[in-house]
Amino acid sequence: MGLLSIIRKVKRKEREMRLLMVGLDNAGKTTVVRRVNGEDITGLAPTVGFHIKTMAYNVGGVSYRLNVWDVGGQRSLRGYWRNYFEKTDALVWVVDSGDVMRMDECAAELSALLGEERLLGATLLVLANKQDLSGALSVDEVSKRLGLTGESVGKTRHWQVAACSAATGEGLLDAFHWVVSDVASRLYALA
């Protein structure tokens, strides 16, 4: 038995999945990860480079091990995103729904990302974050501004846009529940 097979077997046994959190700077990626992991969200600074969080996540009585890669979204860091695409099971694109001015920039970055060959099979979850802010765009408006349609996302890709607020925690768990279930149905349906 080769090393790769052993690793695959271990991964299957532990029900591991790899989530890549991306989005423009100040979208709230780190806050989302911390909130989902039940950590303190005060005093966060912009991410320089990336953070990896491993967390256990239970869906329908089955525990999964999530490896969440939280990558900095500053313009100077976006060129490094491609280093994290390999073996990504789900792509979580976080949007600051209150930042209407940069929706076009956000749409362009997301579109570029969806064209990446290494992300073709990955599930896409778009988090319309910061819904607690007054003037935040709704899920429909975010989808429209990002140009998210079946064709733009890719006909075979599973995707969803979910409203949430990392500050209050609203809508986050439902969204993560969906993404974990979707990845699990692809990877571990027969396990």
Added chain:
Amino acid sequence: MASSSSASRASTVLARLEARHRVRALEAQKVKSQTSTQKAPEEDSDAFLSLFTQIQKETTQNMQTCAVACSSGEPEAQSKLANEIAETLVTCDRMRAMTASATYYLTSFDVRACEAQSNALRDLAHALRAKHLPRRRFKFSQDFSRRGYAGALEHVLESASDTSTANGDDARTARPADIGGREAALENFDGGKTQVIDVDVSGLDATIRDGRDAVVVCRGRATALRLARLTNCIVLCAGEMGSVDGPVYVEECTQGAVAVDSRQLRIHDSQGVAFYVAVSSTPIMEDSSNLKFAPWRDEDGTGDVHVQDFNRVLRDDGMGTCNWSTIDATSRVLTGLNTEEAVLSAARGLLCT
């Protein structure tokens, strides 16, 4: 014999160890109790929130008392109210600064609640001023009309789809042209180093772009502000004039100065701009150089601003060229000015230099 002596030695050692362990445990307990009781008062979120609410209540009460006196026609009530409103606006700035300095231990919810409280206070001050005090005509507009700059100004206002009143008093106030939704833009202007352009940005995602040599005063509370391709412009959106609830983006701006009161400040591809800031989070800059920073409100002239320069951060050694500096205390021309006239005068002076 030998076994009994070794046993007694072992028991002595055990007793000694036990005594040492007891002393250490006592010390540890003492330290633990000390640290649990020594909670720094400045990091106590409950104390902070009660102080914050108290300041807000007192300020609101004082202002409303003056407003009641003003409506009942008491002599000198108007001037009292004007002073109270000016003080309230300074208090609002202080409250925002307090919130900014406490963000590291407050929860996000509390930070936003504090920001909402200070914004509500500011709105109340503006509302009372609009109701009880007639809007002043600024000296500069009179100067401009006398000096024959009105034509040039009209051109600017036309290009900005001017919707201001035609009675002359507010003729300088432009509403940026709507470009869809709540977004609006003021663009393509040349102030000739003399013009002061008032822009009403209330409730807008306002963009000011492709302009040069002008003072731009943004009035009201914008939801976001983008400054793009401005050369030698002084943009004022702080203090009595206005503020931004969300982010301020500065892109490809050269020279000039920007005074902003906002939640965030992000600067890209800009050179030689001076920033006077009252922001809740650390200003972020990328691909920019020779920028200068100072706090907007800084009574003793010793405050400074911490800026995150991503080009510097990304270098492995962390010792890249420093692309920003703090403005010397003696050169902070826009800091610590309490009246709008003083700020405009300083801005105009800055434009001419």
